[in-house]
Amino acid sequence: MTKETKLSAFSFEGFLISETHITRKEGKQGKFKIDLTPSGKYIKKLKQFRLNLEVRVYDEKSFEAIIKTQSLFEFKEDVNESEIGTYFYVNSSAIIFPYIRAYISALTALSGLKTITIPTMNLTGLGEKLKRKT
Numbered sequence: 001m002t003k004e005t006k007l008s009a010f011s012f013e014g015f016l017i018s019e020t021h022i023t024r025k026e027g028k029q030g031k032f033k034i035d036l037t038p039s040g041k042y043i044k045k046l047k048q049f050r051l052n053l054e055v056r057v058y059d060e061k062s063f064e065a066i067i068k069t070q071s072l073f074e075f076k077e078d079v080n081e082s083e084i085g086t087y088f089y090v091n092s093s094a095i096i097f098p099y100i101r102a103y104i105s106a107l108t109a110l111s112g113l114k115t116i117t118i119p120t121m122n123l124t125g126l127g128e129k130l131k132r133k134t
Helices: 085-110 124-132
Strands: 010-024 033-043 048-058 063-075
Touching (some): 010 085, 048 085
Antiparallel strands (some): 048 063
């Protein structure tokens, strides 16, 4: 490792979709909106952080999908909740977001809908939300 790079204090261990709901009505699909709701729990004795992320993709007229996900991260050493830091809160959501994007694209494509491709997003603001809900 050079001075400019160092290993992260945490690792991504797994991801699962725990729940999916799709509602579709007849009519032309409109412009989509996305709501992201994170929450988490740090389990000190296991050195784990469990991230829950609910994603709602919808338009005003014809479509809504709600996807609930669970992800597991492990810390290499004991840390207090106060030591987790902004770096983790921002990056944990960013690590799993590509999985969610791919799932939504596949789900909409296979359900006869126009394929929804969620754009790359800046999730910095989501880190603060997660920190408050941990």
